[in-house]
Amino acid sequence: MNIRPQVLVMLVFTSIILTACSSPETSRKTIDLSGTWAFKLDSNNVGVQEQWFNGFFDESVILPGTTDENKKGTPNKKIEVNHLTRKYYYVGKAWYQRTVVIPNEWQDKTIRLFLERTKATEVWVDGQRFPLQKHLSAPHIYDLTKVLTPGEHTLSISVDNTPKLFPTGGSHAIAKHTQTNWNGIIGKLELTAMDKVYIKSLKVFPDTENKEVKVVFRLPNPEKEKLNGTITCQAKGFNGHNHTIKKQTFEFSSSENEIVVTGKYNMGNNFATWDEFTPHLYRLSAKLSAKSESNAYGDKTEESFGMVEFTTKGTQFVVNDKFTLLRGKHDACVFPLTGYPPTTKDEWVRQMKICKEYGLNHYRFHSWTPPKAAFEAADLVGIYMQPxxxxxxxxxxxxxxxxxxxxxEGEAIFDTYANNPSFVMFALGNELGGSRKLMAKMVNHLKEYDGRSLFAQGSNNYFWNPKKQPNEDFFISARTKKKQDNFVNDIRASFSYANDPNAGIINGQFPNTERSFEAALKHCDVPAIGHETGQYQVLPNFNEISKYTGVLEARNFEVFKQRMIDQNMFSYWEELFEASGKHAALCYKEDNEISMRTPGLGGFQILDLQDFPGQGTALVGMLDAFMDSKGIVSPEEWRQSCADQTIQAKMPRLVWQNNESLTAELIAINYGATDMVNNTIAWTLTGQNGTVVASGETPAINFEQGKITSLEKISVPLSEIETPQQLTLALSTSNGKITNNYHVWVYPESIKEEKVTEVEMATVLDMATLAKLENGSKVLLMPDSASIAKNSVGGLFISDYWCYPMFKGICERNNKPVSPGTLGLLIDDKHPVFKHFPTSFHSDWQWWSIMKKSRPIVLDSADAEYRPIVQAIDNFERCAKLGLLFEFKVGKGSVLVCSANLNDKDDFVAQQLLRSMLRYMDSEEFSPQTTLSQNKLLSVIYGNTSTKSKSRITNDKGNTGGYDLLQ
Incomplete structure (x- = not known):
């Protein structure tokens, strides 16, 4: 806390109010300014010169509100695909004006104008100008005491949303990609009258160790009167408890123009604490009574607070002496109906309760700070906030x-929100570069100004060469040190191709459930948090379009829909959407679990639980932009990998042969409120038909709070499984409240050459192969990669990172390889080709090596309605129909095309798929329904340079996520 040394304060604690200072209690009076205002756009910035504050405006708007909501500005006819589209577009100054009548009883009062959230503002009262204010993160407060005398006045407010006024870079406070760069005034809009001596600010500093609260009051004393007074405080509990603390009174005596009163409020021995599990709150009321020789003053105010100690121990966070793992969401201010964040609690409470249902306990606000209502909602729900x-x-x-x-801006943020117990962390912004010395200077200043939260210099600063800085209390990054091979410095599981040619550990390492980020933590001595984890794309849900009934329209979705129509895939878009979603959920589950099972990790911040509709349109959420479920994964399923208490099976791999024993180490991860006493994990390995292969239960032990407890290792011989099967390993605690499950696959140990009588193997469609087809042969074509390079895309397991057009452009501009851009597989799982290769309708871990060694073929030359057996799901930008496995009738013969290399004898999964394909082709079931000519088949396999999908590939030249900016 920064208290100016020239302010003299005398403090005395007493248990009763001094009668000498008693005065009639006064309360604040307020005029609500919401409603109709006169309005005029000032796009040419001539309003001040032409003295618009002395004129009258013909148009009107409703405040609180924005120009968009009031349908002011230019009707926007653009079709934009990089983000949602504002229906009405305006950048520049806009003027708002109304008459206010000041009552007689406001004579000699201090009068303040309060604008909760806006852009750059200037205020005129009857032509008298008040200076520019530019806070983006906190209210604009104007002292209008000298001009608002009793009677009628004209109040004019100029609001300017011109981006160059705010040195923010691509901050989500004004970015068009999320909340839009709106113009207007939102939230509370009011005039308030108070005594000239009043409680201007009240700051609350909880101290759980000493069972007290430090309170700091600031009182203006504009006449520099010699004042004697008291401030009487009382705290009363709410939000789950009704504990009342006895009143305490603080005396002061001063004639300074600003009086600072500091005291310690004793909470007693039985106070309730605030955390994610029991977010108990107190409301501190403060009553001022002050007196000079000629005047008496009074005021009342209140602040809510919580008794919380949020600190660190080693590389972990500790809340009230309990370890926690932060499971956070990235928040970029996505509110598609209004284009700006709510300023009342209801919507924030709704969203935060949804996050709690999905096991999250943390919000990180990417390069912005939300309104007061967000912190109040987090206080109530139990969310740890990082503005x-x-x-x-x-x-x-x-x-x-x-x-x-x-x-x-930082000082204003702490002045406005730091009393909220949920405000426990703070960072200087996103992916910052430049002078580390200046960043350290900023952090040191804000720590001195208000030291209630933990500090970081930024989120993912210098991401090409990250390093924790000396004055950081925690460290947010994708890596703890510059990139090394084998992912050893990574603390997130996925990357763009611009940052890692393997796209991260999940795509770059054979599937297993043992990996962790433990090696990376040796470079960091404070809690490390994985920055923007996940980012797995899902295809658009076109049913969502009708939900955009506010100031923004999803014209980008309309474009993507038309692309699907043009590519003859719209008839089954829901299947593609669901399969891409299930694949993304699969990736998120493993991503979450890697973080959860990493000993000593501080936490992770996913990007995101909900979609991000900007930066090229990044549909990376399990929830849509409205925080509604997409129907992909339920909260209960998500919590298996992301919750305060989870259980896992650590397995060296997920595919096995039947001459092996499946091995797994069972672990319990407990970041809950208490120890899990006398608990067990029951496990069951079940076959596809529901038959129990094996089961068991661990001995009962305590799962200690804040620890990862290793239980017994299980080993299940697989020799009795004679046919290829997908098995499910299901886990459950003894009380049944915590569950988890894993798919594993078992294949026969010996993959012998199939004795097929008629199948011809080919890698190219040469004249000899075509002749065999024409004469009735069965041909398995696994094209040589080089031969189809111009008509195919690369092999990728994970769902494409963030947004294909954005990172395609970034990679090309930085001479990096471009991602294949696919989003998993849509599989005709009932097709007889999979009789000996069990699969679901979407890709799962057994497809990992096959997808990595594939080159899905662009099927633009096939018939419009043709669907492959296995389709690699393309991103919405390129929107190609991609075939990994498909078949045709050609002449008298038939061809099965597999665009994955299955010839690796050491890859028993690929060998099993090959065996299943050959058995299918050697049966009467091999009877393709679509007939092609030889020339048509050549065109399908090797392509046509004029295909629609190729001509539609474009680069996003917009916001690059900071990559180009910082190189």
Whole structure:
């Protein structure tokens, strides 16, 4: 807390109010300014010069609100695909004006204008100007005491949303990609009258160790009167408890123009604490009574707070002496109906309760800070909040205006929100670069100004060469050190091809459930948090289009829909959507579990539980942009991998042969409120037909709070499984409340050459192979990769990272390889080709090596309605129909095409798929229904340079996520 040394304060604690200072209690009076305002756009910025504050405006709007909501600005006819589209577009100044009548009883009062959230504002009262304010993260408060005398006045407010006024870079505070760069005033809009001496601010500093709360009051004393007074405080519990603390009173005596009163409020021995499990809150009421020789003043105010100690121990976070693992969501201010964040609690409570249902306990606000209502909702629900300065740019020694703006923004953030117990962490912004010295200076200043939260210099700063800085209390990054092979410095499981040619550990390492980020933590001595984990794409849900009934339209979805129509895939888009979603959920589950089972990790911040509709349209959520479920994964399923208490089976791999024993180490991860006493894990290995292969239960032990407990290792011989099967390993605690399950696959140990009588194997469609087809042969074509390179895409297991067009452009501009861009597989799982290769309708872990060695073929030359047996799901930008496994009738013969290399004798999964294909082809069931000519088949396999999918590939030249900006 920064208290100016020239302010003299005398404090005395007493248990009763001094009668000498008693005065009539006064309360604040408020005029609500919401409603109709006169309005005028000032796109040419001439309003001040032409003295619009002295004129009258013909148009009107409703405030609180925005120009978009009031249908002001230019009707937007653009079809935009990089983000949602504003129906009405406006950038510049807009003027808002109304008459206010000040009552007689406000004479000699202090009068303040409160604008909860807006852009750059200037205020005029009857033509008198008040200086520009530019806070993006906190209210604009104007002292209008000198001009608002009793009677009628004209109040004019200019609001300017011109981006260059705010040195923020791509901050989500004003970015068009999420909340939009709106113009207007939202939230509370009011005039308030108070005594000239009143409680201007009240800051609350809980101290659980000493069972007290430090309170700091600031009282203006504009006449510098010699004042004697008291402030009487009382805290009363709410949100789950009704504990009342006895009143305590603080005396003061001062004649300074600003009086600072500091005291310690004793909470007693039985106070309730605040955390994610029991978010108990107190409401502290404060009553001021002050008196000079000629005047008496009074005021009342209140603040809510919680008794919480959020700190660190080694590389982990500790809340009230309990270890926690932060399971967070990234928040980029996605509110598609309004284009701006809610300023009342209801919607924030709704969203945060949804997050709790999905096992999350943490919000990270990417380069912005939400309104007060968000913190109040987090207080009630039990969410640990990390707001940030509104910046996504570099710190430069020469840019003093930027540093000054952000410093003032930080001070305002702490002044406005730091009493909320949920405000436990703070960072300077997203992916910052430039001067580390300036970043350290900013953190040191804000720590001194208000030290209630933990601090980081930024989120994923210098991501090409990250390093924890000396004054950071925690470290948010994708890596703890510069990239090394084998993913050893990574603390997230997926990357774009711009940052890793393997796209991260899940795509780059054979599937297993043993991997962790433990090796990376040796480079960091504070809690490390995985930055923006996940980012697995899902195809658009076109049923969502009708939900955009507010200021934004999903014209991007309409474009993507038309692409599917053009590519003859719209008739089965829901199947593609569901399969891509299930595949993304599969990746998220493993991603979450890697973090959960890493000893000593501070946490992870997924990007995101909900879709991000900007930056090229990144549909990476299990929930849509409205925080509604897509029907992909239930909260209960998600919590198997992401919750305060989870159980796992650590397996060296997920595919086995029947001459082996399946091995797994069972672990319990407990970041809950208490120890899990006398608990067990029951396990069952079940076959496809429901037959129990094996089962068991671990001995009962305690799963200690804050620890990962290793239980027994299980080993199940697989020799009795004679046919290829998908098995399910199901886990459950003894009380049945915590469950998890894994798919594993078992294949015969010996993959012998199939004795097929008629199948011809080929790698190219040469004249000899075509002649065999024409004469009635069965041909298995596994094309040589080089021969189909121009008509195929690369092999990828994970769902494409974030957004294909955005990172395609970034990779090309930085001479990096481009991602194949696919989103998993849509599989005709009932097709007889899979009789000996069990599969679901979507890709699962047994497809990992096959997909990695594949080159899905662009089927633009096939008939419009043709569907492959296995389709690699393409992203919505390229939107090609991609075949990994498909078949045709050609002449008298038939061809099965597999665009994956299955010839690796050491890959028993690939060998099993090959065996299943050959058995199918050697049976009467091999009877393709679609007939092609030889020329048509050649065109399908080797392509046509004029295919629609190729001509539609474009680069996103918009926001690059900071990559180009910082290189």
């Amino acid at each position: 940030e300065l509104p910046q996504w740019r570099q710190f430069k020694e020469t840019d003093t205006a930027h540093f000054h703006f952000q410093r003032k």
